[in-house]
Amino acid sequence: MRVFISGIGLVTPAGISRDSTWLSLLEGRNCTREIPSHWHNYYNYRSVIWSPLPDIDFKDYGFRRNEILQKDPFTLICLVATQEALKHAGIQTELTDKRANTYHLPEQDPTKSGVFIGSTVGGGDTYIKVISNHLLSRVKKLAVDTWGDSSEVEALMASFSYPKSYTPFAVPMVMPNSVSASIGIKFSLTGINRVVEHACASGTTAIGLAYQSIQRRECDYVICGGADYYSDDFGMNFRGYDVARTLATMPPDGDISKANRPFDKDRTGFVFAEGGAATLILESESHIEKRGGEPIAEIVGFGETFDAFSIMAPEPEGKQIERMIHMTLDEAGITPDEVGYINAHGTGTAANDQMEADIIERVFGKDVAINSTKSIIGHTIGASGAIEAAICALSLRDQEIHPSLNLDNPIADINFVSVRRKTNFNYTFSESFAFGGHNSGLVLKKV
Amino acid sequence: MFDRKEIEMKVIDVVTETLALEVPANLEDSFREDLEADSIDIVTLMVCLQEELGHSFEVNDLHGKNTLLDVVNFIEKLCLGDAVPA
Numbered sequence: 282m283r284v285f286i287s288g289i290g291l292v293t294p295a296g297i298s299r300d301s302t303w304l305s306l307l308e309g310r311n312c313t314r315e316i317p318s319h320w321h322n323y324y325n326y327r328s329v330i331w332s333p334l335p336d337i338d339f340k341d342y343g344f345r346r347n348e349i350l351q352k353d354p355f356t357l358i359c360l361v362a363t364q365e366a367l368k369h370a371g372i373q374t375e376l377t378d379k380r381a382n383t384y385h386l387p388e389q390d391p392t393k394s395g396v397f398i399g400s401t402v403g404g405g406d407t408y409i410k411v412i413s414n415h416l417l418s419r420v421k422k423l424a425v426d427t428w429g430d431s432s433e434v435e436a437l438m439a440s441f442s443y444p445k446s447y448t449p450f451a452v453p454m455v456m457p458n459s460v461s462a463s464i465g466i467k468f469s470l471t472g473i474n475r476v477v478e479h480a481c482a483s484g485t486t487a488i489g490l491a492y493q494s495i496q497r498r499e500c501d502y503v504i505c506g507g508a509d510y511y512s513d514d515f516g517m518n519f520r521g522y523d524v525a526r527t528l529a530t531m532p533p534d535g536d537i538s539k540a541n542r543p544f545d546k547d548r549t550g551f552v553f554a555e556g557g558a559a560t561l562i563l564e565s566e567s568h569i570e571k572r573g574g575e576p577i578a579e580i581v582g583f584g585e586t587f588d589a590f591s592i593m594a595p596e597p598e599g600k601q602i603e604r605m606i607h608m609t610l611d612e613a614g615i616t617p618d619e620v621g622y623i624n625a626h627g628t629g630t631a632a633n634d635q636m637e638a639d640i641i642e643r644v645f646g647k648d649v650a651i652n653s654t655k656s657i658i659g660h661t662i663g664a665s666g667a668i669e670a671a672i673c674a675l676s677l678r679d680q681e682i683h684p685s686l687n688l689d690n691p692i693a694d695i696n697f698v699s700v701r702r703k704t705n706f707n708y709t710f711s712e713s714f715a716f717g718g719h720n721s722g723l724v725l726k727k728v
Numbered sequence: 729m730f731d732r733k734e735i736e737m738k739v740i741d742v743v744t745e746t747l748a749l750e751v752p753a754n755l756e757d758s759f760r761e762d763l764e765a766d767s768i769d770i771v772t773l774m775v776c777l778q779e780e781l782g783h784s785f786e787v788n789d790l791h792g793k794n795t796l797l798d799v800v801n802f803i804e805k806l807c808l809g810d811a812v813p814a
Contacts, residue, residue, distance in 0.1 A: 347746055347772050380748040380769075446784045449771045 282496045285576035288370025288562030289671045290362035294332040294658045306683035311538045320516030328528035332554040332659025345382045353404030353454040356463045359508035362560040370562040385469040394470040395500035396461045397491040399483025399507035401663035403457030409513040411451045413443035480715035484667030489583030502564040507667035510556035542687035543627040543653040551628040557661030559668040578674035579726040582613030588718030599640045605720040613724035617645045621706020624669045626714050627653025638693040652685035652698040666713035673709040677727045742776045755797045
């Protein structure tokens with residue numbers, strides 16, 4: 282059973298659409314910025330840089346006030362990406378309930394329509410908002426009881442900018458499966474509906490499982506991808522990665538544009554992204570032919586393994602990553618030398634990049650073109666694998682590879698793409714590795 | 729601080745928007761019978777009114793408020809500091 286990608290939707294720090302993201306990547310527009318200044322009120326961060334999303338007004342994307350109130354931003358950005366992916370795939374939608382703002386897909390069998398989305402934390406923004414309301418409301422009461430309802434107490438509490446009420450939608454906003462459930466409800470899809478929580482490999486694994494569900498004929502087509510949103514008013518999510526010493530730091534000369542540098546000798550960690558979402562429409566060959574859809578690329582292989590080594594560090598020799606790569610290539614029925622381009626996990630951490638470069642050289646040799654999408658948009662965690670799979674599909678379509686930024690002194694003598702490159706290739710490999718020890722990869726083929 | 733007329737207009741606007749009504753709601757409309765609102769609609773309405781009016785009240789505070797007029801009366805008392813929380 283052949284499986285094709287027919288639609289792509291993207292929300293990334295590089296743009297709120299497939300085309301704006303792709304153009305920004307091709308042009309190598311650095312997305313790294315300084316973190317919000319008020320975060321410094323809470324903690325003395327080791328890293329002071331991140332990759333923010335563009336401002337999004339969800340009403341501009343057709344969402345009603347009810348939906349915006351009832352959904353965490355990680356769900357909303359994934360819905361924005363899903364709407365775009367369906368539109369680009371040419372899949373018709375019809376409004377069924379104006380109040381709920383829900384649709385159905387009149388030409389599709391809803392029972393054979395699946396949803397597979399990867400995410401790491403679910404509604405982290407909402408979780409921090411309700412915690413801050415719960416705790417700081419008590420602090421305010423104690424302060425008023427102790428010092429009276431003075432303007433000083435009011436000013437002190439106002440400085441925390443916490444929400445004044447505890448949302449009654451806290452549970453459905455926080456739960457990770459709210460993202461896949463919201464897509465299923467929005468478009469009336471009653472087939473398999475799953476969320477994959479494999480940290481930084483979530484998006485890749487979700488697409489792989491979606492691909493398998495079509496191969497097994499459980500679904501005719503699937504909406505799949507990844508979404509994460511990590512912003513909060515206090516820099517609390519950011520601190521979690523900062524204290525783990527995984528984040529890139531400002532270069533000594535203060536040139537922020539040089540901070541994000543995967544596979545370079547002077548790399549210091551990854552640039553934390555505010556969030557991101559990628560949605561891909563996968564279809565069986567018969568389904569896409571029947572409705573006259575246009576394939577962008579074909580998925581021909583998926584593999585996953587587990588390190589069983591450390592919850593935070595990759596196994597240094599990468600034995601299970603190498604096994605995952607061979608498993609994926611075997612399923613695709615190709616040899617390593619047939620892969621023309623690898624979209625690497627390429628985070629910028631000391632441990633990941635050296636291990637990954639060594640494995641690539643060992644398995645694929647020196648000729649395959651390699652880049653890191655994270656070098657431009659930062660690390661979108663649970664969305665990253667899905668964004669990178671989408672970029673692989675667009676690279677195959679256009680036969681063009683975006684640059685990997687700041688590769689001044691590469692850590693290995695292999696074929697890194699440091700300048701936008703037009704080339705001819707038939708297969709790409711997209712690989713993701715995660716906290717916990719999850720490794721997954723996809724092989725995509727030109728159509 | 730809002731006067732009664734402003735509160736009435738806010739409640740009508742929020743109900744009309746939240747329930748996606750074709751024509752503006754009437755103050756005498758009942759949420760469940762006339763407007764076919766379910767419990768999630770009513771909770772959403774409460775959150776929207778909190779945003780619009782800058783007052784914090786609990787979900788339970790709107791229980792037993794059957795019509796828009798009941799809600800207007802409750803909010804007016806809240807503005808005057810006379811409302812009794814549920």
